[in-house]
Amino acid sequence: MDSSLPLNMKIIEKSKLSDDVYSMWLKCPVDFSGSVSEHIGKFLHIECGESNFLRRPISICQIDGNRLRIAFRVKGSGTRFMASARVGDSLNVLWPCGKGFDISSVCGKSLIIGGGIGVFPLYQLALSLEDCVCTLGFQDENSMFFQKEFSEACPTFVATDDGSCGYRGFAVSLADELFEKYQFKNIFACGPVPMLRKVQELAARNGISNCQISLEERMACGIGVCMVCVCRTVYGENVPVCTCGPVFNAAEVDLS
Amino acid sequence: MSSSNYDGFHSATAEIDTSVEIAGVLFKNPITAASGTCGFGTELARHIDVSKIGAIFLKGLTLEPRLGNPLPRVAETTAGMLNSVGLQNPGADVFINEILPQIKHLDTRLIANISGNTADEYCRLAEKLGNEVDMLEINVSCPNVKQGCMAFGTSASAVESLVCSIKKSTPLPIIVKLSPNVTDICEIAKAAEAGGADALSLINTLLGMRIDVRSRKIVLHNKVGGLSGPCIKPVAIRMVWQVCSCVEIPVIGLGGIMSGEDAAEFILAGASAVSVGTATLKNPRALINICSEFEDYLKSQGVSRVKDIIGGAV
Numbered sequence: 001m002d003s004s005l006p007l008n009m010k011i012i013e014k015s016k017l018s019d020d021v022y023s024m025w026l027k028c029p030v031d032f033s034g035s036v037s038e039h040i041g042k043f044l045h046i047e048c049g050e051s052n053f054l055r056r057p058i059s060i061c062q063i064d065g066n067r068l069r070i071a072f073r074v075k076g077s078g079t080r081f082m083a084s085a086r087v088g089d090s091l092n093v094l095w096p097c098g099k100g101f102d103i104s105s106v107c108g109k110s111l112i113i114g115g116g117i118g119v120f121p122l123y124q125l126a127l128s129l130e131d132c133v134c135t136l137g138f139q140d141e142n143s144m145f146f147q148k149e150f151s152e153a154c155p156t157f158v159a160t161d162d163g164s165c166g167y168r169g170f171a172v173s174l175a176d177e178l179f180e181k182y183q184f185k186n187i188f189a190c191g192p193v194p195m196l197r198k199v200q201e202l203a204a205r206n207g208i209s210n211c212q213i214s215l216e217e218r219m220a221c222g223i224g225v226c227m228v229c230v231c232r233t234v235y236g237e238n239v240p241v242c243t244c245g246p247v248f249n250a251a252e253v254d255l256s
Numbered sequence: 257m258s259s260s261n262y263d264g265f266h267s268a269t270a271e272i273d274t275s276v277e278i279a280g281v282l283f284k285n286p287i288t289a290a291s292g293t294c295g296f297g298t299e300l301a302r303h304i305d306v307s308k309i310g311a312i313f314l315k316g317l318t319l320e321p322r323l324g325n326p327l328p329r330v331a332e333t334t335a336g337m338l339n340s341v342g343l344q345n346p347g348a349d350v351f352i353n354e355i356l357p358q359i360k361h362l363d364t365r366l367i368a369n370i371s372g373n374t375a376d377e378y379c380r381l382a383e384k385l386g387n388e389v390d391m392l393e394i395n396v397s398c399p400n401v402k403q404g405c406m407a408f409g410t411s412a413s414a415v416e417s418l419v420c421s422i423k424k425s426t427p428l429p430i431i432v433k434l435s436p437n438v439t440d441i442c443e444i445a446k447a448a449e450a451g452g453a454d455a456l457s458l459i460n461t462l463l464g465m466r467i468d469v470r471s472r473k474i475v476l477h478n479k480v481g482g483l484s485g486p487c488i489k490p491v492a493i494r495m496v497w498q499v500c501s502c503v504e505i506p507v508i509g510l511g512g513i514m515s516g517e518d519a520a521e522f523i524l525a526g527a528s529a530v531s532v533g534t535a536t537l538k539n540p541r542a543l544i545n546i547c548s549e550f551e552d553y554l555k556s557q558g559v560s561r562v563k564d565i566i567g568g569a570v
Contacts, residue, residue: 005303006539047538053485054332054538094540220330220337221537223303225295227341228330238323238344243299 006047008090012067017145021117022083023061023071026091031066039063040124041100041214041247044070045222047092048078055094056082057219057242059121059190068095071120071146097222101125101188101212101247108185109133112154113175113199115191119146121214121246122190126153133157133182137171137191140164172198179206190214193255200250211250217241231255272554273561276310276528278506279429279454281390283310283365283529286562287519287547290510290533291316291369291393291433292341296351297359303540308547310529311365313393313457318371319381321347325400331466331475336485336512337534338464340478342400343371348384356388367431371395371405375418379425392428394419394453397435397460399482409435409460412447419451429454431508434499436488437463441495442502449503457508457531458499459492484534486512493525500526500567514542516549526567 013025032039040063045055056078062069074083085091103125110132114122119136123146126134134156138144141164150156158166159174167174172195178184179202187208189199196213203211217229224243231241232254239245274285291313294300306312324344331338346355351368359366368389372378382392396409396418408414419432432448434441436459445456461482466475492511500507509527513519514535522530535542559565 005541051334052332053335053337054330218328218330220339221293221540223299223540225293225299226330226339226537227292227324227344228327228339230324230327230329230344236323 006092006094009068009093009095010090011085011087014085014087017071018143020074021071021145022074023069024082024085026068026070026093028066028068028095032063032068033065036063036124037103037128039096039100040103040128041121042096042098043246044068045094045097045219046082048081052078052081054078054220055222057097057222057246058082059214059246060096060100061120061123062127063124071117073117094222098242098246099244101214103128105210106186109182110186110188111135111175111178111182111184113137113171113187113189113191113195115171115195116143118189118191118195118214118216119150122188123149123153125188126150129154133178133184135159135171135175135178137161137174137195138165170195170198172202175199176202184208185210187211187250188213189250196250197255200255203250209251212247213250213253214247215241215245215253217246271560272551273563274551274554276562276566278508278528279391279431281365281429285310285547285550286523286527286529287543287550288365288508288529288531289313289536289543290531291395293533293536296355297362297366298355300536300540301362304544307363309364309543311367311390312362313367313369313531314389315345316343316369316371316395316398317345317348317351317381318343319348319377319384321345321350326477328475328477329481331481333464333466333483333485334487336483336487337537338466338476338481338483339461340400340476340481342478343398348381352384352388360388365390367391367393369393369395369433371398371401373405375421378418379421382422382426382428385426385428387427389428391431391454392422392426393431393433393457394422395433395460397433397437399435399437399461399463399480400478406435406437409433409444410438412443415444416447416451419448419453423452431455431457433460434458435460436491436495436511442498445499445503449505453505455506455508455528456499456503457510459488459495459511462488462491484512486514486518488512489518489521493521496522496527497525497569513546516546516551516553519546519550520553520565523562523566524569526569528566
C-alpha cells in the first residue's frame with residue numbers, strides 16, 4: 001500500500017501574487033530534504049469544503065524540508081474555498097499524487113517553458129536543475145507572477161502577449177529563438193494545451209528526446225480508478241492523467 | 257477471488273457476525289466496492305487492505321476494448337457528481353490474460369461487471385470469463401453508451417430474455433444491475449428475477465446534465481451523464497425498499513453511501529449487502545472507514561448478526 005492517504009496539512013504562510021493568484025506554504029508530516037527530486041511536478045489533491053464535492057488537484061510548486069508550497073488561480077468554487085482559508089487552518093490533502101518530472105536522466109542544458117499558472121509546477125525544477133534557462137509567458141505585465149523567483153534560480157526570459165514586458169509574443173516562440181544561442185538537451189513545460197502542442201513541435205524540430213510536459217485535467221479520484229481525467233497516447237490508449245501523469249513524455253501524448 | 261476457507265467471517269475484534277450470503281456466495285461483510293470506482297482492484301489495493309471488504313465489483317468490462325467518451329467526462333454537482341466515462345476498459349482478453357492473474361489472490365470476492373451491445377456479446381463475454389471470478393454483475397443500466405446496455409435495462413421483456421440467455425452461458429451466480437431511469441423499477445426487477453437472476457444490484461446512476469451559465473455550454477462532452485453521490489441516496493433507498501418488497505432474490509443496495517449509517521439505512525430498507533462508489537473518489541479510504549463505522553453502528557444497536565437487520569425498517 002502507498003502512503004498517499006488523506007491527511008490534514010496546516011497552512012503556515014499565505015500570500016497574494018496577483019488579483020486572483022495565491023501562494024501557500026503547507027506543513028507536511030514528512031521531511032522531503034533527501035527526496036525533493038522525487039516529488040517535482042507531483043500534485044496535492046485537496047478537499048475544498050462541504051459545498052465542493054470533489055477534491056482539486058494542485059501541483060507542488062516548491063519543496064523545502066517538511067514544507068510544501070502550492071500556488072493557484074481562483075477559477076471556481078473550489079479554488080475560491082482554498083483562497084478563503086487562513087494561516088493556521090488545515091487543508092485535507094491526498095498526497096503526493098501522480099508522476100512528476102523525471103530529472104534523474106538529465107544531462108546537458110535544460111529549457112523550461114511555462115505559460116500563465118503553468119509556471120508554478122516548474123519552479124522547483126528551476127531550483128533543482130543545475131543548468132537551465134526559463135522562458136515564462138503571460139498575458140501582460142499586470143498578470144505576471146514568479147518572474148523574480150525564477151530569475152533568482154536561473155537565467156529567465158519573460159514574454160507577454162501584448163509586449164508590455166519582455167518579448168512580445170508567446171513563451172514558446174521566445175524559446176524557439178533561444179535555440180540559436182543555447183544547446184538545449186532537455187525541455188520541461190507546463191501551460192495551456194496550444195502552447196504544449198508548440199512545445200511538442202519545438203522538441204521534434206530540434207531533436208530533443210527528453211521533453212516532458214505537465215498536463216492539467218479535471219479530476220475526480222486522483223488515484224487512477226475513475227477514468228474521468230484521461231489523455232490520449234500516441235499508442236491509441238486513454239490513460240489517466242492523475243496516475244500516469246500529470247507529467248508525460250511529450251512524444252507519447254496526442255494533444256491534437 | 258478467495259479460495260481460502262472463510263474462517264474470517266466473524267470479525268476478529270468483536271463477536272458480531274458481519275457475514276452475509278448472496279446467491280450462495282458468502283461475503284465476509286456486506287460492504288463492497290462499486291464497479292467503476294475501484295478499477296480492477298489493484299489500483300484500490302494500493303490504498304486500502306481490500307481483504308477488509310466483502311467484495312469488489314470490478315470495472316465494467318466489454319468483449320472488445322473501449323476507449324470511452326471524449327472529455328470532459330466529469331462535472332461536479334451539489335453533493336455529488338456526473339460522469340460520462342462510457343465504459344472505457346481494455347477488453348476481455350487483456351482482462352483475462354493480464355489483469356486477472358494480478359487480482360486472483362486478493363482475499364475478497366471478485367465480481368466481474370459485464371456489458372454488451374447485443375445479447376450475444378453479453379453471452380460470449382460470460383462464457384469467456386468461465387468461473388474465473390466469483391459472480392457476474394450484468395450491467396443493463398450504463399447511461400453513457402449509445403448502444404445496448406441501458407436499452408436492455410429499461411425494458412422488462414428485454415431484460416428477462418437477456419438474463420435468461422446469460423444464465424445458459426455461465427456457471428456463476430448472476431447479479432443484474434438495475435437502472436433507476438425507469439417508470440416502474442419493480443417491473444424490471446421482477447423481469448430480471450423471472451429471467452433467472454440470482455440477485456439484483458441497484459441503483460446505477462441517474463441521468464443528469466449540467467450547464468455552465470457563464471459560457472452557456474453544456475459541461476459534459478456527452479451532454480448527459482450519470483449522477484452519483486449522496487444527492488441520490490434517498491432515491492436509491494426508496495427503490496431498494498420497493499424492489500425488496502416485490503422480489504424474493506437478494507438485493508445489493510448502492511447510491512450515495514458515505515458513512516456506516518448510510519450503509520445501515522440500505523440494509524434496513526432490505527439490501528443484503530451494499531456498495532460504496534463515489535465516496536471512494538472523494539477519499540480512497542472511504543470503504544475502510546465505512547466498514548468500521550458500520551460495525552460501530554451494529555454495536556451501538558446491540559445487533560450481533562447483520563442478517564438480523566436486513567429489511568428491518570418498519
